[in-house]
Amino acid sequence: MxxxxxxxxxxxxxxxxxxxxxxxxxxxxxxxxxxxxxxxxxxxxxxxxxxxxLGYVRRPRFDPARTPGLVDLVVHSPESSWSGAVLRGVEAAAYEAGLEVVVSAGVTRTRDGRRERGWLDRLAARGSSGVLLDPAELSASQYAWLDHHRIPYVLIDPAQEPPAGVVSVGAANWQGGMSATEHLLGLGHERIAVVAGRRRTLYAGARVAGYRSALASAGVRHRPEYVRHAGFDETIARLRMHELLDLPEPPTAVFVCSDRMALGAYAALAERGLRVPDDMSVVGFDDLPEARWVAPALTTVRQPLAEMAGTALRLLVRMMQGERPEGTRTELSTRLVHRASTAAPPALRPTA
Incomplete structure (x- = not known):
């Protein structure tokens, strides 16, 4: 080699x-x-x-006859429940394909915001035949390095629109945002807020777009003051929930665009002496284990993280063998999981 x-x-x-x-x-x-x-x-x-x-010799393509092959899974935070679900999906698909997986937290940022270096060097030293990146926020030079060395790679749930031709797997975020909001509308809520993730990211924008589409389809007025961004941060989500509660006409329900942020919303409501769902209905997004553990259990939109990861690994294997997927973007469906955190608004509940 x-x-x-x-x-x-x-x-x-x-x-x-x-x-x-x-x-x-x-x-x-x-x-x-x-x-x-x-x-x-x-x-x-x-x-x-x-x-x-000059025709400088680059890395050879994956050799299916070599056993076992090695692929890298690069994650942002290995200890998170999100990464755990992704790892389970990758491990299962890799076992079926006869591959070994190396997990690293490579594409991270230092305190001054710069991307840490070194994971590409480790990738080259290991002789990995392919890479899965979750979540993927690569620089132009990192994309160029992977392309130059002809190392196949697939992005899982990319935050930004990937360069042309880059293969990615994600969830139907727009549909998920719409189903979460339709659920609340169906319960009788009209004052529905949204606590979104980071601005200008693909999945955050799609979830908010689905929320707005559901309101428009139901003929419910969109209120700009009901849209808050918390950067997928639980602590900031708690502050945003307080801001919503301080409005002259606060919402009766909130769609929080991640389960972790929903925990922040729960904390803010508890600090105000308000109960879920008696005083505020809450819907999350992801269906992480935290959604089942919190009390009351969180109604949320399930995005199939393990299935997304397994699909990404199977696409990567095809690319390692010299094939090219027909399309560059694969989206898996989301679905609402109804638990105990949503109910009709107080004004519509029957009185004893």
Missing amino acids: VRAGSASAAAGPTLAVVAREAGVSVPTASKVVNGREDVAPETRRRVTEALDR
């Missing part, structure tokens, strides 16, 4: 030849090959063009 950053005489030019062709040092050329961030865009372009022009 020829690894990234090296080449044999028979296979093609060395990295030193590439560096000389691009007019840079060997360490700089190595940085480009290994996906490092600290390279000027123009320098990266020159090195990349030299690599292609």
Whole structure:
């Protein structure tokens, strides 16, 4: 096997030849090959063009005859229940495919907001044949590194629109937002708020769009003051719930766009001496274990995390074998799981 950053005489030019062709040092050329961030865009372009022009030997494709194959699952927070569900789906599909999985928390950010480096180097050192990324927030240079080394990769629930041609698997977030809101409308609520995730992310925007579509279909007026963003943070969601309660006409129900944020909403309501669902109906999104553990159990929209992960792994195997999926985006359906956190608004409940 020829690894990234090296080449044999028979296979093609060395990295030193590439560096000389691009007019840079060997360490700089190595940085480009290994996906490092600290390279000027123009320098990266020159090195990349030299690599292609000289036919620098890249990583070989996956060899199905080699057992076992190795794939990387790169997650943001390995200890979270979200990542646990994803890992279960990947492990089951990998077992069926005869693959081994390495889990790492690679695509993370430092305190100053910069992406940490090194996971691409570890990927190359392990000789992984493919990568699953969840959630995926890659830089342009990281995408370029994976493409340059011909390492197949699939994004699970990407936060931003992926580059053209990149394969991803996600959930039907718009439909989920609509079903959550329709459930509350069906109970008789009209003053329905939404606590959304991060602005300008695909899934957060789709869930809010589904919420708005359900209101419009029911002829219920959309109130801009009922839309709050909490960045998928439980503590911020608690503050946003307090803001909603402080409105001159507070909502009677709230669609919270993640189960973790719903816990923050529960905390805010408890701090005000309000009860779920007697004083406020709450719907979450994800159907993580926390939704079943909290009291009262949370009505939520289930997105099939394990199934999404398994689908992503199967797509990755096909790509590792040289196939190309027909489409780049696969969406799995969501469904509402009705538990104990929703009820009719107080004004519509029968009196004893």
